[in-house]
Amino acid sequence: MLHQPPKYKAITLANFKKNELIERNLTPAQKHHVEVVGQVLPFKVNNYVLDELIDWSDLPHDPIFQLTFPQKGMLAPQDFQSVAQALKSGASKTELNHLVNAIRHNLNPHPAGQLEHNVPVFKNTRLKGIQHKYRETVLFFPNQSQTCHAYCTFCFRWPQFVGMDGLKFAMQESRTLADYIRANSKVSDVLFTGGDPMIMRASRMEAYLEPLLTQKIPNLRSIRIGSKVLGYWPYKFLTDPDADEMLRLFERVVKQGYHLSFMAHFNHVRELETPAVEKAIRRIRNTGAVIRTQSPIMRHINDHPHAWRDMWRKQVSLGCIPYYMFIARDTGAQSYFAVPLERCHRIYREAYQQVSGLARTVRGPSMSAGPGKIQILGTVQIGNENYLNLRFIQSRNPEWVGKPFFASYDAEAFWLDDLTPAFNQEHFFFEESNHVLGMN
């Protein structure tokens, strides 16, 4: 009998109770939590996640279950209660929307000032599908990539998926992107992001890349694709109808002289262990693309040194390059997932100590905050006092990059805003300047 290639099936709030695995394995209370929290935060899984990743014998602790299924603790108790009550009392759609939107607006939907600071103006037009925060790198949000094969419960881009007005970054016109990059000679990298650009068909992705491929832009050296498709749907590169076409497109990018970096998002070693993902990784690497890996550190999913050690080791054995450990952003369900900065660093360090030099390419733990990407370097004692040592890995002002600085030690700090400058300083050095990249 011929083996049928798996066909992608999305499971959402509208149909999750009809799925046999969910029906059999979730308790009534867990289904209720999905139903309530799923009104506020986006929820989508698929048949690969359900069939091949989740360990159903380990609910609710299974990391992939936590990664993809809304949990009660993701909302504040009063918010959970009010949504549950509204559902129970048969509130109208309008009433429910009103309530849900009020809760969403309290979940800091635009962290790090993305909307205000990073959208460039080019030829008198605000380029709503582009973010340009760091001098060398431009982020591009294709119109058709504003979704993912499944949604991470911690996603910092959650407002895009719930349709909050005015929060979508999306651009149709890739020629404008090419013109913008050409006009900004310091830009060497473009990152295709979303959602997940690998939700697009190869022909659509090719249309976006075409202006960069038909004529090599001299200052552009690297094309990056930020994606979780290897974690959520590796069949994209195996059995989907356009699998080979997408891989040929990658080859074309490489042949054009660009470095193609596939920025793969993995949160747990489990996502690297299926035959499908191993094969998909091999196929991508065979195109000449390099796979770099990144993940946030999240309570309930990977807040243990072993989780990171195992993930980095496995990534290196599959030929991937560990790249970033991020810190949970100050948005959405942050209070459910966040790990204190100092503990993030301890976990990072313990994991780092247990891997070979080949995995020590990884940088972190890093906060993508308003002024830039800030790495926690560790705790240092000076005299009788402890301090947190930090530095910019990337910043709005290129002169800040690499500059170490200190904050007072605070074991309960979760984000930059929780820190105070060390040595009785009134401000951190970067707070005195309001540097914004000059745009054409």
Ligand code: SF4
């Ligand atoms: S894959 Fe990325 S963009 Fe998509 S839900 Fe997860 S974190 Fe968000």
